[in-house]
Amino acid sequence: MPEFKHDGRLYYNPIEFALSHIGGTWKMPILWRLRNRTLRYSELKKDIPHITHKMLTTQLKDLEASGLIYREVFAEAPPKVEYSITEKGKNALPVIEMLIRYGKDLMSEYGVDHPEEQ
Template sequence: MPEFIYDNKLFYTPIEFALNHIGGTWKMPILWRLRTNVLRYGELKNDIPHITHKMLTTQLKELEEKGFITRTAYPVVPPKVEYRITEKGQQAIPVIERIMQYGLELMKDAGIQHPPRP
């Protein structure tokens, strides 16, 4: 496949292009949590262990810019913001699900229990 440039970045494969959109540590877990629920920022923060406020804000902004989620801000005090997955985001869910299944298979092969025992 020939290389291509998108958004001033060089890509060599469609896989690399897709991972640029949903890859990394946090984007798939965010999309996974939004697949069936509309969630507020605080709910996402509480539900995703170890993510910092800065990283959550950055990832949400990137997912919104790429059309995977929508952000609705309500003019109330205190501020209320809700995040919802879009149709484009829903299309990524089967991919995320398969990656998760494959990860669980790899963990099993490596002798890692899920969920881990305390």
């Protein structure tokens, strides 16, 4: 496959391009948590205990810029912000689900215990 550029960045294949949008430690877990409901920032932070505030903020901005999540700000004091998954974000869910299954299969193969999902 020939290389291509998008937003000034060089990509070598579609996998690399897709992972630039949903890859990394936190983007898929955030999308997964938003799959069935809208969550506030504090709810996401509580549900993902090992993520720092700075990282959560950065990842949410990246996901919003990619059009995978929607950020709604309510004019209240203090401001209320809610995050929900977009249709574009929902299109990534089957990929995430497949990776979850594959990861669990590998964990079983290597004898690694894994907690059940929420």
